[in-house]
Amino acid sequence: MPDRRKLTFATLDDAVRDAENLFAKGYDKAGNWDLAQVCFHLAEWMRYPIEGYPQLPLVLRPVFWLVRTAASKKIRNKILTEGFQAGGRTMPQTVSEPGGNASEAVAKLKDVAERFQGHTGPIHPSPLFGPLNKGDALQLQLLHCAHHLSFLIPK
Numbered sequence: 001m002p003d004r005r006k007l008t009f010a011t012l013d014d015a016v017r018d019a020e021n022l023f024a025k026g027y028d029k030a031g032n033w034d035l036a037q038v039c040f041h042l043a044e045w046m047r048y049p050i051e052g053y054p055q056l057p058l059v060l061r062p063v064f065w066l067v068r069t070a071a072s073k074k075i076r077n078k079i080l081t082e083g084f085q086a087g088g089r090t091m092p093q094t095v096s097e098p099g100g101n102a103s104e105a106v107a108k109l110k111d112v113a114e115r116f117q118g119h120t121g122p123i124h125p126s127p128l129f130g131p132l133n134k135g136d137a138l139q140l141q142l143l144h145c146a147h148h149l150s151f152l153i154p155k
Contacts, residue, residue, distance in 0.1 A: 040108065
């Protein structure tokens with residue numbers, strides 16, 4: 001497997017351009033997900049702060065409340081400083097099956113990135129981090145994009 005790339009995005013447009021370049025030129029995987037899975041996942045998580053997060057299962061609500069109350073600031077600051085760590089868990093509904101339509105997934109990422117950037121309303125509270133301002137929400141999105149796209153190496 002090839003090594004991951006070191007990525008930093010200044011804007012969501014930069015992240016979208018990277019995904020479009022991967023689609024146009026091809027890529028090798030340094031991880032488990034393909035381009036369609038990465039773009040679908042990023043688009044879903046980018047959509048939640050502006051449209052609202054899915055309801056957590058009843059059994060997980062107390063766990064998320066405890067983490068949000070006790071450690072969310074520490075976790076958020078660590079991610080903002082160090083980025084996302086490989087091997088983390090995510091909601092299964094934000095991961096599509098391998099081999100999906102990469103063209104549609106890249107287009108979805110582009111659409112949601114444009115909506116996120118143009119969003120002037122409130123940012124919905126994160127189930128893990130609680131309330132975020134638009135600047136912190138954007139920084140988390142940029143780091144999330146850099147994390148997942150770093151596993152795809154352009155040919």
